[in-house]
Amino acid sequence: MSQAHEKPKPRGRPPSPAARRKALAAAQELLMAEGLGRLSIEAVANRSGVGKPTIYRHWANASELAMEALMVGFPAMGSTARPGLEAALEAQIATLTRAFATTRGRQIAMALATADPESEFTRAFRNRVILSSREAGRVLIGAAAEAGEIAQPQDIEVVLDMIYAPLLYRLLAGHQPLDEALAPALAAGALRLLAPSR
Amino acid sequence: MSQAHEKPKPRGRPPSPAARRKALAAAQELLMAEGLGRLSIEAVANRSGVGKPTIYRHWANASELAMEALMVGFPAMGSTARPGLEAALEAQIATLTRAFATTRGRQIAMALATADPESEFTRAFRNRVILSSREAGRVLIGAAAEAGEIAQPQDIEVVLDMIYAPLLYRLLAGHQPLDEALAPALAAGALRLLAPSR
């Protein structure tokens, strides 16, 4: 019968989802306990009981494994349905600030900076942890413009950068805290940027 | 009175400036040729002819050495005396953009993210390559407010972050280029932020 054999008939032992899961769990524990710098494939293999070659079958290097571990549990940027652009932005940025103002926040920044910028995996990571908030912001602003709350901005990309960049900036430069005062200030700034010109 | 015997009179052979210089030069060459990830103390020692222990006498680890090498030749943020706040900001940001839109730019971001955030050395590095531009901006804005060109802003810290953060953000997230269009757009955005409220 020829309707089948499209699938090349996987022979032998199938890849174990358990191994992947255990390695990932061990990676997360190590991130908590030791930090990103100590997250070696070796250490994950030892802690998880998963063999090193198996880990390499799932991730190309320690950086990818770290990125995947860091993504797990990171807040997805769903639209925080709040009335009014400023309030909506503020709520979203506040969530983001809380997520970044942790050890994990620094680790995300470090992973981002360290990772091969060309890799597909890195691209996915950036989209997930950095750019998704920016896209959510774009939706909010689009809706507000649609509703006539604000004018359609010309330089939307730069506006989005100005709103969302300060988080990463403060995280890396450390000159100012990532605290609760930041979200309302950024939301207010956003409104000024988007205000109709006089 | 404190005019005397503050220095404890250094005994023994003084550290050789030549060794420091040679190691630093080799580090810079390696950064160019191989990238930050390949900058090992071992490689610097081999290339420079300086002994490994000597290198460790000057820098605590490869990260510090890399930061010092990356700082050399980085543009100092002197006041770009241009008439008008917007033009001055634009000129400064353009300089900064050119400095970051290179391999060295990524390396700086990577070094910043990787370095021990508590270290004194890291603090100096952050001040030099990230925050000095921010401080220059603060001066420009202060002068413009003094001159009555703009109102004295309330949230100056957040304003500064919104102006200078996008550079690092684009560098790390890679969603938009670090090109010549960025500086005028950011300068224009800054002006909107600083415009007197209606």
Next chain:
Amino acid sequence: MSQAHEKPKPRGRPPSPAARRKALAAAQELLMAEGLGRLSIEAVANRSGVGKPTIYRHWANASELAMEALMVGFPAMGSTARPGLEAALEAQIATLTRAFATTRGRQIAMALATADPESEFTRAFRNRVILSSREAGRVLIGAAAEAGEIAQPQDIEVVLDMIYAPLLYRLLAGHQPLDEALAPALAAGALRLLAPSR
């Protein structure tokens, strides 16, 4: 019952005999060319192409590696079947003298003195290169006593020491040569020691 499942069936890749062999060969070459003092693990790794960690998996330190290299090719003290105790002893001591009167002889003495005296490896080395001749002598003397050629000596341990110790002594003290005249003189001395009391 001890007939079965004593071996726990080793899993994983077995140690490569080739690596062990190559390291040992390089060690021997270095002993010849440079001397015991220059036999570093580093040098063996470089010359043999075997990784340092692999060498450490096989030998605890440079001293053990040196001892094993020195043992290879050292003459085993088989019974030199010659008629007459004196002739047999003389033949055996002559062989031994030739073996020690070389660069390797000094290296053996040095290794012996330097090695951790408690280590199991050291014990094996001592048995192989120093004490095996002594035991061969014990057999010769026992046979001669059996045959009535000599009386059964009381202080056999001290007698054996007096016969075999001078080799090492001359090697280390260097006051007299390790030459062909030594073997007959020691054999004659042994006979006097073993002669029936008057």
Next chain:
Amino acid sequence: MSQAHEKPKPRGRPPSPAARRKALAAAQELLMAEGLGRLSIEAVANRSGVGKPTIYRHWANASELAMEALMVGFPAMGSTARPGLEAALEAQIATLTRAFATTRGRQIAMALATADPESEFTRAFRNRVILSSREAGRVLIGAAAEAGEIAQPQDIEVVLDMIYAPLLYRLLAGHQPLDEALAPALAAGALRLLAPSR
């Protein structure tokens, strides 16, 4: 003739005997506390407060310093005036045995084996700690022969070796203890070696 101005009139500050003394004392303490393997010039300099270059002015390397430290306090082989050759030999060997049956004994053997055999310093060390006993034995035997107690032996060098070598041999091979039973047994053996032939 030139009986004067042989000394080139040492100008400047003369070498300080105190520095030499302090370094030697520190070396001995380190030998006791840490062992010969840990006796580094560095450690001696730190412990004694004497500068490294000063130490190198007095000894060519760590080995020489160790040898000098090991010589201090080692029993000089004066003639142990006891009536009868056997008793005299036994007394002398017993003293020697006690001196070698210590940690210092092993260290002496190790230093002897490790040291450059050609160096003048090594020669002096060997004479002092190894060969002086042998020479004392030669004197005792000569006197006994003179007194008619024994015959003048032909192979006096080999006889001396057979008497004194077992100490070093047991020390290095470790197959038999260096205990009080050894001295009388060796003295008795010596007598058999020296007995007039039948």
Next chain:
DNA sequence: CATTAATCGAGACGGTACGTCGGGTCTTTAC
């Protein structure tokens, strides 16, 4: 008594080697 010269301590220098960690690959046995 000032000069002068060698030694002193301290400590940095270029090196070699240490013993360990981790990387990524490869080879075995077990499931």
Next chain:
DNA sequence: GTAAAGACCCGACGTACCGTCTCGATTAATG
């Protein structure tokens, strides 16, 4: 035929000492 276990080669780590070399500070004999 994949999984685990684990050895392989390799590169780098950070440290200990090596023996040499400046340094500023002492210390005697010389002038």
